[in-house]
Amino acid sequence: MKSVITCEINGEPRDALADGRDTLLELLRDRLGLTGTKEGCGNGNCGACTVLMNGEPVCACLVLAGEAHGAKITTIEGIARGNTLHPVQSALIAHGGTQCGFCTPGIVLSAVALLDRNPHPSPHEIRHAIAGNLCRCTGYDKIVEAIAAVAHGTNIDVKPAP
Amino acid sequence: MQELAYERPTTIAKAVALMARDGARALAGGSDLIPQLREGRRSASVIVDLKHIPALNDFRREPDGTWRIGAALSVAKLGAHAEFAREHAALLASARMIGSLQIQARATLAGNLCNAAPSADAVPLLIALEAIVEIISADGVLSRAGVESIATGPGQTSLVPGDLVTTVLLPPPEPRSAACYLRFTPRREMDIAIAGSGVVLRLDDKGVIANAKIFLASVAPKPMRASTAQSLLIGQKPSAALFTAAGAAAAAECRPISDTRGSADYRRELVAVLTRRALADCARQLGVMLP
């Protein structure tokens, strides 16, 4: 059964036809061509599909497309301002916090959501905020360093407690 | 996966009517249901999204101190209430073990309960704290049930098709009582409990244990009461030796299976340690120095 989903994506009203079984991830990638949001596991474990739904980070693979009707969605495509990267994006590049890049869109959205509600998180709070985002490449420290540098305006020691 | 109709009622009455349809299933946070549907582990043809019903987003205290927690309220919203967080810190901590922040933005207590996983982290303390759920049947009959009666086995509940849990009612903690839930997972976050132990301990004014409730996760087909351990504690003064004995009793009476996450023997060992530590944590909260 198909129906029209109307929602606001990255500040713009969008309409799309979706099947009742579609997830928000499929709506974004397959129906709207917004392929910046990645699919890793498809079951909530990897966080590659993280988007903001009404400001909260969610796994798009665990949201039905129908649930997005009337919602405000932010994807990685809505994070940079034109050609100007968001500070979190620039910091990830500067700190080597992105390698293959597959986890990066999800990490960026988790980090943006964290900094929106807590502008000066501790390294522990940063690790907790990205605990639902798996990264196979970086070993996390560089990601945590990058987010901490944005939050504190300077590089700080982010090593976890033993 | 079969065709799905997504429905978004805005009143309980409309939700009840939808739940009466063949193949209807309630959707709260969807963190269990959506992967189960997509992997073919559950089937449904009508999905009844509960999140747009104002009454199911209720979160307030009744005059007698009981918290009314709407079935659609996310764990994230539960944690945002400072007074609740103070009063039910242990239950909140157990709910915050559920997945990541992405999962907690959606997951609900009622969903954790109705999904009936033996590993459900919020359920042991919900039972031990004597939470009650309000249920509306497909023909509109309102009833109440203790949380302990909901799960009957892995993925199985005492709810009949069409039943809708509307509210979790959580009484205020009793004076001189404390709660603690501990679980063991190989990873620090984003993992399912190999075993868990939820404890509520109450002392009388002489410092004797007036009541003890212990519910175990992941070591039986459903959250399991450790009755022998409980009776061993009641009437005694807290001590390290007593808590060790209670942990050993809980380990002896639980009924774990061996699977890829852990052997039955290993789970028993975990139950002994987690129960002892949860009891000691309760004693610490109550200001008791353990002899």
Ligand SMILES: Cc1cc2nc3c(=O)[nH]c(=O)nc-3n(C[C@H](O)[C@H](O)[C@H](O)COP(=O)(O)OP(=O)(O)OC[C@H]3O[C@@H](n4cnc5c(N)ncnc54)[C@H](O)[C@@H]3O)c2cc1C
């Ligand atoms: C990556 C990941 C990690 C997880 N980690 C944990 C963990 O560490 N610990 C843990 O305990 N769980 C974990 N879970 C499982 C899940 O998140 C929790 O069980 C959660 O509390 C389910 O709540 P929900 O609102 O999302 O339920 P849903 O998925 O919406 O519903 C679950 C089931 O209950 C039924 N249901 C829901 N609400 C009602 C109602 N009001 N009336 C009648 N039936 C209802 C649904 O029909 C469905 O069958 C994890 C899940 C994922 C995806």
Ligand code: FES
């Ligand atoms: S693809 Fe959604 S969490 Fe992995």
Ligand code: FES
């Ligand atoms: S950079 Fe490759 S998965 Fe994170």
